[in-house]
Amino acid sequence: MNDVLIVDDNPLDVALHERVLQRTGMFGRIWHASNGLEAIDMFCRHEQGRADAPEGFPPLIVLLDLNMPLLDGFGFLERCAALPKGVRSRVIIVLSSSSAKLDRERIADSEMVAEYLVKPLSSAVADKIARSFIDDPVSRSGDGGRE
Amino acid sequence: MADALVERNADWFAEVLDAMDDLVLVKGPSSRLLWANRAFREYYGLDNETLRSIIDGPQSDPDDTLQYVRDDRRVFVERRCIDVPCEPVTRHDGETGLFHTVKCPIYENGEVVRQVGVSRAHVDPEQQDRWAHRRELARRSTHEVRALVYSLPSPVVMLDAAHRVIMWNDAFGEIVERQGSCGDELLHADYAETLNDWLPILDELESALHGHTPGTRRVEIGVGTDSPRLYNVDCRAWIDTSGAAGGTLAVLSDVTTLVATERRLLESNEELAQFNYRVSHDIVAPISTARGFLALANEVLEDGDREEVPKLLGVVEHQLSALTALVSDLAELARAGMDERKAETVSLRKMVSTIEADHTAERPSAALSVVTELGLAEVRTDPVRIRQMLSNLIGNAIKFRDPSEEEVRVVVTSRREGDTSVIEVSDNGVGVPLEFEARAFEMFTRGSTGVAGTGLGLYIAKKHADRLGGTLSIAHRAKPTVFRISLPGASGAAS
Numbered sequence: 001m002n003d004v005l006i007v008d009d010n011p012l013d014v015a016l017h018e019r020v021l022q023r024t025g026m027f028g029r030i031w032h033a034s035n036g037l038e039a040i041d042m043f044c045r046h047e048q049g050r051a052d053a054p055e056g057f058p059p060l061i062v063l064l065d066l067n068m069p070l071l072d073g074f075g076f077l078e079r080c081a082a083l084p085k086g087v088r089s090r091v092i093i094v095l096s097s098s099s100a101k102l103d104r105e106r107i108a109d110s111e112m113v114a115e116y117l118v119k120p121l122s123s124a125v126a127d128k129i130a131r132s133f134i135d136d137p138v139s140r141s142g143d144g145g146r147e
Numbered sequence: 148m149a150d151a152l153v154e155r156n157a158d159w160f161a162e163v164l165d166a167m168d169d170l171v172l173v174k175g176p177s178s179r180l181l182w183a184n185r186a187f188r189e190y191y192g193l194d195n196e197t198l199r200s201i202i203d204g205p206q207s208d209p210d211d212t213l214q215y216v217r218d219d220r221r222v223f224v225e226r227r228c229i230d231v232p233c234e235p236v237t238r239h240d241g242e243t244g245l246f247h248t249v250k251c252p253i254y255e256n257g258e259v260v261r262q263v264g265v266s267r268a269h270v271d272p273e274q275q276d277r278w279a280h281r282r283e284l285a286r287r288s289t290h291e292v293r294a295l296v297y298s299l300p301s302p303v304v305m306l307d308a309a310h311r312v313i314m315w316n317d318a319f320g321e322i323v324e325r326q327g328s329c330g331d332e333l334l335h336a337d338y339a340e341t342l343n344d345w346l347p348i349l350d351e352l353e354s355a356l357h358g359h360t361p362g363t364r365r366v367e368i369g370v371g372t373d374s375p376r377l378y379n380v381d382c383r384a385w386i387d388t389s390g391a392a393g394g395t396l397a398v399l400s401d402v403t404t405l406v407a408t409e410r411r412l413l414e415s416n417e418e419l420a421q422f423n424y425r426v427s428h429d430i431v432a433p434i435s436t437a438r439g440f441l442a443l444a445n446e447v448l449e450d451g452d453r454e455e456v457p458k459l460l461g462v463v464e465h466q467l468s469a470l471t472a473l474v475s476d477l478a479e480l481a482r483a484g485m486d487e488r489k490a491e492t493v494s495l496r497k498m499v500s501t502i503e504a505d506h507t508a509e510r511p512s513a514a515l516s517v518v519t520e521l522g523l524a525e526v527r528t529d530p531v532r533i534r535q536m537l538s539n540l541i542g543n544a545i546k547f548r549d550p551s552e553e554e555v556r557v558v559v560t561s562r563r564e565g566d567t568s569v570i571e572v573s574d575n576g577v578g579v580p581l582e583f584e585a586r587a588f589e590m591f592t593r594g595s596t597g598v599a600g601t602g603l604g605l606y607i608a609k610k611h612a613d614r615l616g617g618t619l620s621i622a623h624r625a626k627p628t629v630f631r632i633s634l635p636g637a638s639g640a641a642s
Binding site: 010012013016017019020023067097098099100102118119120121122123 | 424427428431432434435436438439440442443446462466
């Protein structure tokens with residue numbers, strides 16, 4: 001229900017952000033895609049996703065990197081706009097190492113993007129995301145949801 | 148009367164016109180003479196065969212001819228009769244008389260195709276004086292324009308109102324000669340029939356003459372076997388004392404270098420913008436990751452979990468090493484773009500063995516073995532550039548090693564091919580994927596995301612090759628992977 005899809009080609013950043021999200025204890029399953037194309041493919045295989053996670057698919061939130069091979073964040077947003085609403089995630093948050101004005105402006109044009117965040121994702125920001133976008137944050141044990 | 152009607156053929160009309168003492172003449176487009184009556188023929192000393200298709204008699208003052216041409220043009224363009232109260236006309240013996248002339252258009256299917264002019268000699272001395280004065284002014288004005296044209300450093304050609312060539316300066320003459328044309332044939336020639344072939348600006352000349360915006364065109368002119376030159380041709384009307392356009396000037400500016408520089412500048416700017424964007428990303432990315440892991444390490448410490456901290460800090464260290472490699476590559480890149488240094492005689496065997504030692508010291512686990520098969524023991528080139536090229540290529544052999552091979556085996560060969568020194572570096576690595584081949588030498592292209600790299604190595608090596616006036620290419624994609632360096636001048640000694 002409160003699943004997150006991290007779309008990023010940097011495995012270290014994926015590992016880091018997964019840890020940070022899980023430490024808040026407020027998110028469900030963390031999904032991965034290493035570029036925009038993989039993420040779109042994941043949405044398109046909707047039935048399989050539903051079978052895999054009847055409650056969690058499609059993930060509620062996408063954390064989207066911009067600079068990726070094959071299909072970058074901008075390309076992902078374009079393709080995503082063409083998908084039916086129930087098939088794609090409800091919340092898309094850009095999480096990029098770029099604070100370049102040019103990138104921000106390009107993203108500002110996209111109505112689908114809820115927020116533009118600059119890496120790295122801190123626990124405080126992850127916490128804020130949970131409170132802003134999740135109606136009923138998962139409340140796990142007091143150890144911060146560590147695996 | 149009935150007989151007379153039957154006789155009204157061409158000869159009959161010619162007899163009528165020949166009986167008059169006024170000068171009657173018919174002209175076609177561009178002021179070409181077609182026919183004249185007896186009075187005109189006698190005045191000019193020409194028969195109807197001789198005058199056909201010339202513009203004016205040989206004894207006429209060129210400044211007067213300019214004026215006739217301008218007036219003729221008005222008849223064609225304005226499509227109406229014009230009255231010239233006083234104009235000088237030079238007789239065959241060089242004497243000049245003043246005439247009152249009326250010129251009228253002759254239509255065919257609604258278009259002006261010819262014109263007829265009738266001139267009667269002037270007798271009023273007062274008017275003669277006034278017109279003599281005006282004529283002198285017009286002459287001076289034209290001479291001033293001519294003097295200006297002659298003194299301009301840019302190539303200039305001056306035309307009259309019928310686009311006939313009046314004069315040109317030496318700089319223009321040089322271009323004409325290089326086109327294989329003879330300058331002498333150009334004088335009074337119709338622009339459309341001579342220069343327009345290689346300097347097609349007739350539309351611009353016409354537009355300038357009509358008083359519209361001055362026409363400018365960029366024209367490429369081939370000069371023999373040399374590469375063509377680019378000119379900006381600026382066409383403007385020159386105005387005589389009556390305030391009317393007496394003709395046009397075409398001024399050529401050689402913009403070949405300017406255009407090439409402009410293009411290079413735009414390319415550099417584009418490259419720089421892309422470079423800036425990519426560099427900021429590639430520098431910032433490892434810093435963000437390192438910061439993220441440091442923050443996580445802190446939180447983990449606060450949780451009291453010390454065991455995981457070294458692993459997290461290891462990631463930080465790795466990110467900072469990647470950053471160091473990038474900064475060092477960027478510094479190399481900056482140097483690669485700098486100007487030539489002095490060529491030296493480089494011993495390839497010595498250089499390769501130093502590079503091998505450096506790489507082995509850096510990564511002892513790589514099991515690097517470099518063999519040389521040198522048909523050319525020495526090359527004469529910039530040692531810093533060739534060293535970096537070889538080092539990057541051998542470094543790639545290690546980075547893209549095939550895990551199924553026991554060692555990283557590199558073979559460096561050299562040979563002479565005509566005037567070129569060829570050095571090849573081959574390795575037994577995974578090779579260059581087909582889809583990657585075309586972009587292999589581009590900036591920030593990385594062969595694999597699974598291998599550490601800045602995406603600058605081959606780009607820098609290519610830049611060095613360019614600077615040395617040579618090439619760097621992929622001679623074989625895989626098994627072996629062969630990169631070929633070709634350098635101009637094979638002055639090195641064969642081994």
